[in-house]
Amino acid sequence: MNDLELLASLESVKDPCFERTLKDLKMLAGASEQDGRWTIQIQLPTHAYLCKEELTAAIKSAVAAAHPEAGDVDVEYSVKVLGKNAGGSIGLNVKNVIAVGSGKGGVGKSTVAAALAYGLQSFGATVGLMDADVYGPSIPHLVGADGEPEVIEKENPDGQKVQRLQPIMADGMPMMSIGFMIPEDQAVIWRGPMLHKLLTQFMQQTDWGELDYLIIDMPPGTGDVAITLSQMVSLAGAVVVCTPQKVALLDAVKAIGMYKQVKIPVLGIVENMSGDIFGRGGAAKKAEELSLAPLGEIPSDPVIREYGDEGQISRLFSEENPAKEPLEKMCAEVAGQIVLNSLDAPSMPSLEIL
Ligand code: ADP
Numbered sequence: 001m002n003d004l005e006l007l008a009s010l011e012s013v014k015d016p017c018f019e020r021t022l023k024d025l026k027m028l029a030g031a032s033e034q035d036g037r038w039t040i041q042i043q044l045p046t047h048a049y050l051c052k053e054e055l056t057a058a059i060k061s062a063v064a065a066a067h068p069e070a071g072d073v074d075v076e077y078s079v080k081v082l083g084k085n086a087g088g089s090i091g092l093n094v095k096n097v098i099a100v101g102s103g104k105g106g107v108g109k110s111t112v113a114a115a116l117a118y119g120l121q122s123f124g125a126t127v128g129l130m131d132a133d134v135y136g137p138s139i140p141h142l143v144g145a146d147g148e149p150e151v152i153e154k155e156n157p158d159g160q161k162v163q164r165l166q167p168i169m170a171d172g173m174p175m176m177s178i179g180f181m182i183p184e185d186q187a188v189i190w191r192g193p194m195l196h197k198l199l200t201q202f203m204q205q206t207d208w209g210e211l212d213y214l215i216i217d218m219p220p221g222t223g224d225v226a227i228t229l230s231q232m233v234s235l236a237g238a239v240v241v242c243t244p245q246k247v248a249l250l251d252a253v254k255a256i257g258m259y260k261q262v263k264i265p266v267l268g269i270v271e272n273m274s275g276d277i278f279g280r281g282g283a284a285k286k287a288e289e290l291s292l293a294p295l296g297e298i299p300s301d302p303v304i305r306e307y308g309d310e311g312q313i314s315r316l317f318s319e320e321n322p323a324k325e326p327l328e329k330m331c332a333e334v335a336g337q338i339v340l341n342s343l344d345a346p347s348m349p350s351l352e353i354l
Contacts, residue, residue, distance in 0.1 A: 015027065094233075101240055296326060
């Protein structure tokens with residue numbers, strides 16, 4: 001038996017998280033032998049993967065069945081985040097741009113966006129967070145970031161001088177928000193062209209660096225920011241956040257319709273404040289009705305509100321607390337849905353005119 005024969009016997013093994021074969025998922029990266037012991041190399045398509053233990057067991061039993069002579073094997077994991085280099089045409093070096101939206105305010109959209117960003121980072125991914133909720137920027141408050149983004153003059157590859165915005169760093173994560181640029185209590189009326197200019201600065205003139213994921217906290221409801229974004233980059237998709245009760249679900253359905261209209265694929269629905277006075281499971285049911293993925297249920301938990309109010313959302317992942325597990329699951333569901341979408345469908349064309 002050689003490495004290719006060993007790997008061939010694993011091609012039809014189903015990944016317990018994705019329920020697809022290792023061959024389809026392109027996860028079989030190699031096999032090598034040292035001192036008579038084999039190691040199988042598995043390349044994961046995302047850091048946010050929660051099935052290592054089950055997959056290791058499935059691989060070991062498949063090897064034992066097909067090649068008993070191989071003996072006990074080791075399984076070694078590496079990660080190469082799957083993505084479509086969303087902003088190639090505007091020089092944005094991000095594999096996956098994820099919009100986090102909702103039908104209305106107050107459902108915990110910004111909290112979920114920040115938690116998604118820090119959760120993916122805690123798994124090991126490189127992540128940025130962009131606050132596009134221009135009508136109520138709350139990311140700076142949630143993550144405890146302030147300051148004014150610095151503008152640096154740089155030379156682009158053509159030798160031209162260009163102004164580049166430096167994102168604000170908070171707990172090792174680059175972020176941008178209109179909240180860094182205007183006083184907290186100042187209301188802003190946005191006209192279309194101003195909004196477009198601001199988003200262009202955030203996406204195109206900001207030194208984000210190389211990212212696996214850029215999470216965008218969208219304004220609730222309306223579609224103008226979504227349209228502008230979809231014209232600039234090819235988004236991996238939108239996560240729609242809602243609370244479990246009926247009225248909130250109706251708003252979420254409207255948001256889903258809006259994303260579909262502007263050709264941003266909807267990754268699924270996150271139910272936030274689940275199990276509260278609002279009930280539980282409504283979003284999963286609605287997702288099923290709409291043939292969308294349920295992306296997890298986040299309980300209503302004082303620790304989430306507390307850490308958010310204190311500007312310490314990242315602590316939800318660095319410390320033990322009751323919300324950690326459901327939040328990590330939500331991150332894995334979102335990242336997993338992106339992987340499945342990229343297997344199933346060629347990337348959606350970005351919108352040219354609207
Ligand atoms: P939105 O962005 O939808 O307007 P926010 O993220 O600002 O909503 O959240 C609204 C309020 O609800 C905040 O005070 C936040 O701390 C709280 N909150 C959000 N999600 C939860 C949760 N799962 N458990 C407890 N409090 C939450």
